Amino acid sequence: MKTVVTTAYRPTTATLEWAERVSADLSLLQVPRNKRSIDRMHADEKADLVVCLKERLEFYPRGKSEPFFFHPNSAAFRTKRPLEQDPLIDVSGLQSGDSFLDCTLGLASDSIVASQRVGEEGKVYGCESHPIFAYVVRQGLGQYNGVPHLDEAMKRIEVISSDAVSFLQTLDSDSIDVIYMDPMFTEEITEASNFTPLRGPADQGQLTEQWLTEAKRVARKSVVLKAHFRSEDFERFGFTRRVRPNTKFHYGVILCQTQK
Ligand SMILES: C[S@@+](CC[C@H](N)C(=O)[O-])C[C@H]1O[C@@H](n2cnc3c(N)ncnc32)[C@H](O)[C@@H]1O
Structure with missing residues (x-):
């Protein structure tokens, strides 16, 4: 295109x-x-x-009248609550000083929450396979100044313009604490309007055996999947599902220490 x-x-x-x-x-x-x-x-x-x-x-993108642009999205309010209560932080076991690889950066809301959690001593990488999304979000993370309490956390995220599997293959085994995947939902969530401009052009690829094998090889603590509550990928790939009543998406976790 x-x-x-x-x-x-x-x-x-x-x-x-x-x-x-x-x-x-x-x-x-x-x-x-x-x-x-x-x-x-x-x-x-x-x-x-x-x-x-x-x-x-x-x-x-052609055919879209709404633009894709960077804004911190849900990270702005999620980081105002105690971070240990955030479902992603809770399920992943992410601690201050840890490393976190977000395989599906998107608008980087989850990465920003993770970056706030791991702090200056930690490290967050965000992989995005759409090169323009990656460029727009990298620029936004570096320059956005609308939420002062997240300035530093946003600037510390390293954006990797690459497919997640290709990037994982470059990493050593047991080199990242938490690896996270949030592929595009196969069912549209009508109220998730922040993703409307993302929907068409975003990488629609879903989790594969190869992706998960690489993630489990590289992860020290946990591999976390976010998916629609009706997704069967949790069970298909061996994640323990954390049911969140009255929410349209669930998290699933594979704890690596118990498997290695
Ligand atoms: C649902 S969005 C992620 C939203 C993100 N968690 C956030 O907080 O904004 C999925 C994003 O991952 C990207 N993506 C999908 N598959 C990917 C892959 N294999 N490697 C890298 N990026 C991928 C898509 O282009 C899209 O931008």
């Missing part, structure tokens, strides 16, 4: 320079906006659009 880089409707010197940098980083063509609407540009350029605004990057 072709993607081009452009600016806001009324470009400034700063947004033009930014678009130049983005087009060089992503090896994409930069095209002038010429006061065209997003729909007009989609039709003229026959391409997805990366738009450089004053304060953020937006990604408009």
Whole structure:
């Protein structure tokens, strides 16, 4: 799918320079906006659009009128509660100073919560196979300043623009404390509107034996899966399901220390 880089409707010197940098980083063509609407540009350029605004990057896949852009999403309120009560932290056993690999970064909400938990002594890697999502989220994590208590946690996340299995294959055995997977749900959750712009272009791949084998090889403490409550992947792949009454998604965990 072709993607081009452009600016806001009324470009400034700063947004033009930014678009130049983005087009060089992503090896994409930069095209002038010429006061065209997003729909007009989609039709003229026959391409997805990366738009450089004053304060953020937006990604408009063709056929979508809502952009994908970085914001901390649920991490903003989840980190206001005691972190040990967060279901991901609870199920994974993630502690201060641990390392955490998020195989499916998306908007990075889960990674931000994990990064706040592990603190300065820990390390969070976030793998995202869609190169534009990875670029937009890396830029957002570095620059977003709307939630001051998460500034440092967001900046510490290392974004890896890669498929998770390929990245796992580069890692030593028993080298990361917690490995997490949250593939796209196969059933749409209507109230999860934050993911609306993600849904079409995101990597729709589901957990595989190869992915899980690599995750179990690399994980020291636990491998955690998040999936729709109707998903059979928990049982199919040997996760212990944590039922969360009245929620549309569950977590499942494989505790590695008991298996190794
Ligand atoms: C449901 S979203 C994850 C949401 C994320 N947990 C959050 O807190 O925002 C899934 C994301 O993982 C990406 N993805 C799916 N399969 C992947 C894989 N094998 N490797 C890397 N990224 C993957 C998709 O492109 C999508 O952005």
